[in-house]
Amino acid sequence: MFKHLKRIKFMLKPWRFLPFLKEFYVSKDVQLHKKALGVLLxxxxxxxxxxxxxxxxxxxxxxxxxxxxxxxxxxxVNIAPQSLKEKYNVI
Structure with a gap:
């Protein structure tokens, strides 16, 4: 429950969340179908x-x-690689 609330709090800070999203889509660690699924939904x-x-x-x-x-x-944010979560302190 607390992880869910921490992710929402993170998303409400655009100065941290937007660079995270950019890196999520640029990262080679994130599989292509996961990137496409988010945009598609x-x-x-x-x-x-x-x-x-x-x-x-x-x-x-x-x-x-x-x-x-x-x-x-x-x-x-939940399906992002662990390294990306650690970099932005979203764990």
């Missing part, structure tokens, strides 16, 4: 015409998109 949900909560419900509709994208990004 976010793009699929973003462009899929049906949402869990429709976007015309202004604030609530946008929040479900952010939560789903956050979940996918949190999973990407």
């Amino acid at each position: 976010i793009l699929t949900y973003a462009f899929f015409p049906f949402d869990l909560i429709p976007d015309f419900l202004y604030l609530i509709g946008i929040i479900d998109d952010v939560v789903i994208a956050g979940f996918v990004l949190e999973r990407m």
